[in-house]
Amino acid sequence: VTALASGEPGRREQGAAVGGDAWRAALETVAEAAEAHAAEADVRAAFPEEAVAAMRATGLLGLLVPRVFGGYGGDVRSLVEASIRLGRADLSTAMVFAMHCQQVGTLVRHADERLRRELLPEIAVGGMYLGSVTTEVGKGGRLLSADSPLDDFGDALALDRRAPVVTGGRHADGFLLTMRSPAAETDNLVSLVFARRDQLTVEDWGGAWDTLGMRASDSGGLRLRGRLPRRQLIGRDGCFREISIATFAPLAHLGWSACWLGSASGALARTLTVLRQERRGRAGADGSELLAHRLSGVRQQLDTVYALLAHCCTLVEREQDLSRPRIQLMLNALKLSASEATHRAVEQLVEVVGMRHGYLRGSPTRLERVLRDLRSATLNFHNDRLHAVDGRLAFLDPGVGFAETATAGAEGGGPAFFPKEAL
């Protein structure tokens, strides 16, 4: 298991790394549950119930919940480490977990005190698995717009929302939903609102989740209708843009990329094991130059993604204003590069081992499933949309500098991403 090394030893005290390894034991329990059921869940396109039950029982759902609310008080690096580990076991489970944590991190940083006191302890004891409702028909992955309105009834807000893709949504106990603000004249004034499942009528919508890969994520569409107290708005009405730049998008890019890297890392590790076993049986046959060349290429791509992931962790932890063009470009580059490189790496592994271990379902390398799962990476918030944004952002940095952490200064910049006093 890889622990993402922090830039400076002292920084580790900011997070969960020093505060005890209990969460790592929880993580192992969950990873084992994920691994044990992944093959069957893939065949049946069934949600990883055992793994999520283990997340509840071990409290791992509360990885990012501050200790004062009973959680593990984890930080961005804990999320990344856990996502890599779960990704090695099963990408569907890892994505379900990472996206839940994205919702939790958003609550921790942006919900008001009343909502935090209500929800965070419940998450920490495993009673609340959160789904994310951001997709909408006709807008693709455009995160910062919303067509469905929140209707304003004074103290209450009503919603009727159709979302074509909701990761694990059929199993969630609550949701964070993006909705068009009641005050909006345009579709880009978006609010984020929390809803308990029992406050809503939740129906399957848009067909079954019967897919090429990510089959166990059960990400089929939902129609959600209901009436919510106004106090369930997260942050101010219409402020999702700020939330997205500060927290929601960075945690998505970091969490997803870590899941994908974990998935490809697990594939390489299992392939190396198989190659070594086969070599034992053939004395003197130590592999060809072509094999070495291809393996090197795979490893190189994973190391490159890891380095980018570690750098983005540091940026997110240290920089107070993530809206700077260079930082936006770097965080987007993480998602773009990780989604492409991890899939390409596994495709090359298939070439390395050939038909038997690269194409057959029963191989212990599990390359067949990993390749199908990772095919979703470029589509999961489509890379084309990020490129459209980045092509414009490039003009905002015509001198072509790169996001470094130097501006943070010797003291390590602003307050920690999840403030220490809250842990």
Place this chain on the structure above:
Amino acid sequence: MDPRFTAVLTDHLKFLAGRELTEAGSLRDLGLDSMQVVELLFALEDAFGIMLDEEVLTESTFSTAGSLWQTVAAAIHDTGADPS
């Protein structure tokens, strides 16, 4: 705010709809989206003969007409250009 600044900015605010532009006016609400930020930046740089540093092109700079004008005015001051 400089009238030339207001004129350039107004061209990029599709929801201003003839209303007067105030310093507190939220540029996002008035229709400035991320895609138009680049066009607006080029227009302002050309109009005033300035270059805005990447470091200042943040969300808060583009949040209101007043905050954007402050940034533009500072760049005009730095280059010694005469806004009139």
